[in-house]
Amino acid sequence: MQERSNMARKYQYRGSALPTNDSSAAGGLSARLVGLVLALAWLVAAGTSYVWNLGQLDQRVEALALSHARVAHQKHVDYRAWVAKRGGVYVEASDMTPPNPLLEGLVSERDIFTPSGRHLTLVNPAYMSRQVMEESGRADGILSRLTSLDPIRAENKPDAWEAAALESVERRGEAHAQSVSLIDGREYLRYLEALPVTQACMPCHEQQGYKVGDVRGAIAVAVPMQALRDDLAPERTQLVWSHAGAALGGLVLIMVLTTLLSRAEAQIARRNADLATARDAALADKQRIEDSHATLVQTHQQLLQSDKLASIGKLAAGVAHEINNPLAFVTSNLGALEGYTRRLTELIATCEAAADKRDPEALLAAIADADLTYIREDLPGLLQESREGLGRVTRIVHSLKDFSGVDQTPRQPADLNAGMESTLAVVWNELKYKARVVRELGELPLVDCLPAEINQVFMNLLINAAQAIEEHGTIHVRSGCATGGVWFEVEDSGVGMSDDVKRHVFEPFFTTRPVGKGTGLGLSISYDIVVEKHGGRIEVTSEPGKGSVFRIWLPVG
Known part of the structure; x- marks a missing residue:
């Protein structure tokens, strides 16, 4: 009687657990809510990715500007070192290269005349650097100049940014200074690196108390940022379009999946209604099932009292037969499910490709070819059969464990x-x-x-x-x-x-x-x-x- 009572409670529980048709509306709402949440999450992810990649482009612009600044600085250092090692060079005096008034009195042969009467004037390292910086600046837009906190030429007096940079380089011993700032309303990457005093510098700077190895000046370089941004404009445009396309494609895919989910939930609701009808029929047969169960329990108790070792061979054969039967159709159902999974996977891939190409006709054709209606009708039956088969296997295994003790x-x-x-x-x-x-x-x-x-x-x-x-x-x-x-x-x-x-x-x-x-x-x-x-x-x-x-x-x- 206790077994019958337990069996009755089991059927009552299963019956009460079945959902009714009222769940279909809630299912549709659930699918739409999931779709809305996924769409918002996708847009947030696409926006975050766009902002992050935009920041990466800005970092690339600054890195390129810094690279250009360092190259320009090194070029000026190399030119200056070449001239310094040779004690300066003589060039023909002209309006473009007039004699350097700052060398008058410091150099005995600032100006010389050739036998043919040509007037040559000495160009020292600083004079040469200024001229090269001016000409290269006109060619590539990169501004370069010599500057010092104690300049000989008034034109080399630092501006506010250069003064602060020179303080960090000359007084605090930092290797260089850099930052992005405005010059005449335009954005530049400004770079300043120390220029140590060499022996070749002493003829001009010894009177200022300089010593070899001192840091008393620097070369300041300013690279315009807008030109580099213009070079990367195609990448910026590509970034906009790629993220816009990804956002739109994702929204289309989410819409398709939400539609499929809503249809599946509606199918489940109809299936639950069919199960509710089957439940009523099962309750009508409950007494017969309880009687059969009681007979099985009594038989099982008799088997437990028998000689287990003598009957283990037959039990093993029976267990194998009973397990193979449900496993056979479970395996068959898994084969069908594998085919459905492959078709659905191919459909998803086709949907993604169609979304990228914005081809709704290809999307509709792929959905028709997948025969979703038949899959939706066949899936519940396959799953129910497989669940019943595995339940039989579980009961058999539990029975064998109980028998072995x-x-x-x-x-x-x-x-x-x-x-x-x-x-x-x-x-x-x-x-x-x-x-x-x-x-x-x-x-x-x-x-x-x-x-x-x-x-x-x-x-x-x-x-x-x-x-x-x-x-x-x-x-x-x-x-x-x-x-x-x-x-x-x-x-x-x-x-x-x-x-x-x-x-x-x-x-x-x-x-x-x-x-x-x-x-x-x-x-x-x-x-x-x-x-x-x-x-x-x-x-x-x-x-x-x-x-x-x-x-x-x-x-x-």
């Missing part, structure tokens, strides 16, 4: 050779097609243990040995006595293991088998049973291509 087995003296023999009988179907089993079992004393759990260890080692053999090989099963305990070995002629695999072989979920072919728990559970529960040891010896040997040791007392 692993959790309830008490510790008791046991003949482990007999346990190995019974385990071989249970797993024989896994072994006979893969290997010849050679038994080398020695005489053993009774061992105080949990027999069912030791049998589980035997089973894991035997199945692993069979799986390690690629075609057909040999499995040796050995046992014997050791000091204070007994040992068992399972040796296979399989593929063997590398040192790296051996280091991880007892870790939970570690497996070398393909995905879906193993859980990676067998050896981890075996280690726990042998070491943690029985105080024993489990060891492995293996080499690639030479098979593996698993050896367990258990104390007798």
Whole structure:
């Protein structure tokens, strides 16, 4: 009666959990709300990306300006050094290059005349630098000048920015100064780097108290920013269009997905209505199901009292048959679902391409080719069948666990050779097609243990040995006595293991088998049973291509 009551409550719960048609409106609202949130999030992401990339362009402009400034500065330093090393150069005096009045009295031969009567005047490093800076500035727009906090020429007096930069360079010993500022209303990258005093500078600057190595001046360079921004204008335009296109394409895709989601929710609502009708029919058959369940419970209790070891072979065969049946149609359904997934994935890719090309006709054609109506009609049935099949497998596995009574087995003296023999009988179907089993079992004393759990260890080692053999090989099963305990070995002629695999072989979920072919728990559970529960040891010896040997040791007392 208690079982019937539980069954009745289960059906009542399932019935009350089914949604009604009232959920369809809420489902549509939910889909629209999700679409709105996704659209807003997408726009925020696109805007954030645009702002960030715009900042990156500005950083590139400043980096390019700094590079130009450094190149210009180095060019002027090189010109100045060349002239300084040669003590200046003589050029023909002209309106463009008149004699330098600042050299009068400092240099004895500021002006010389050639035998032919040509008037040559001495151009010192500073004079040459000024002329080169003026001419190059007219050519490329980069402003360069010599400046100092204590200039000889009044024209070299620093402006406010240069004075502050010179303070940091001359007084505080910084290598250079740079910043973006305005000159006559235009934005420039301003750069100033120290100009150390050399021996060639002393004829002109010794009277000011300069010494070789002093920093008493600098070359200031100003690079116009607008020209560099104009060079990067195409990239800025491309950035605008790419982000606008991405934002629009994302909104179109979100709109399509929202529409599909709304339709799917409507289909689910209709399916729930059908399930509600089926629920009423199921409640009408409840009494018959409860009676059948009571009969099954009674039969199950009788089986629990029977000889489990004598019937384990038939049970294993039955379990395999019962598991294979639902797994067969679950596998079939997964194949269909895989096809649907591939079609939907192709549809999404087509939608993305059509959105990028702004081609609504291609989008509609792709949706028609995908046959979404049939998929929506077939999916609920496939999922329901698969869910029922997996439920059957779960119930079968739980029944097998209850039958084995692993959790309830008490510790008791046991003949482990007999346990190995019974385990071989249970797993024989896994072994006979893969290997010849050679038994080398020695005489053993009774061992105080949990027999069912030791049998589980035997089973894991035997199945692993069979799986390690690629075609057909040999499995040796050995046992014997050791000091204070007994040992068992399972040796296979399989593929063997590398040192790296051996280091991880007892870790939970570690497996070398393909995905879906193993859980990676067998050896981890075996280690726990042998070491943690029985105080024993489990060891492995293996080499690639030479098979593996698993050896367990258990104390007798």
